[in-house]
Amino acid sequence: MDQSKTGKFIAQARRAQNLTQRQLADQLAISDKTVSKWECGKGLPEVSLMLPLCEILQITVNDLLSGEKVAEGEYQKKAEENMMDLIRENAENKERMTLSIICGVITVIAVCALVMLASYLELPVAVRILLLVCAVLTAIAGIGAAARLEVKAGHYECPHCGALFVPTMMDYVKGYHTLTRRRLTCPTCGKTSMCRHRITR
16 A cells, blocks of 8 residues: 555545544544644554544545545456555565564574673683674674564554554664563554554554
8 A cells, every 4th residue: 555645645535525634633533643644644544443534534445545536447456456455565564573583583593602602612802802792783783673674564553542553663662562562652542551563454
């Protein structure tokens, strides 16, 4: 799905209904910043908001996902394209998550190997220090790469409003986490909580 195209279409449909961003946001019980993000192409409406949004804007979900009014003759074709886009997006998210896990495992193995070499082999002090520095740099690079892959793999779900969102890298890094949840602030309702990581929509 083309977020930029969908965002422009939402803005166009909103203006056609003579609504401001604030009025649309109030009807959906979200912030006007969220509507602004959609219209700027920086995110898509959560699944739970798509039907109410379409009702207010007097468009179909197919129109929304396509980023344009779909002619009746094209409706079936566009629906199939949108479904394939969703399947492709879910497959890409699973692939990113798998790569993130592989990257994390390789990083742990590499760092442990470097630390063990520095600890147990008879080496000059300078070489030991170099190995430890390499271990630290490997850990930083590996964890950074794994985090970048994971943050783009799917969405986080707010337990309060059910919104799906992708956090910024800074919010992702700052939020403490368990294996499946991370403490984040929802951009829709503004509440901070342990949000569940979801790979598929």
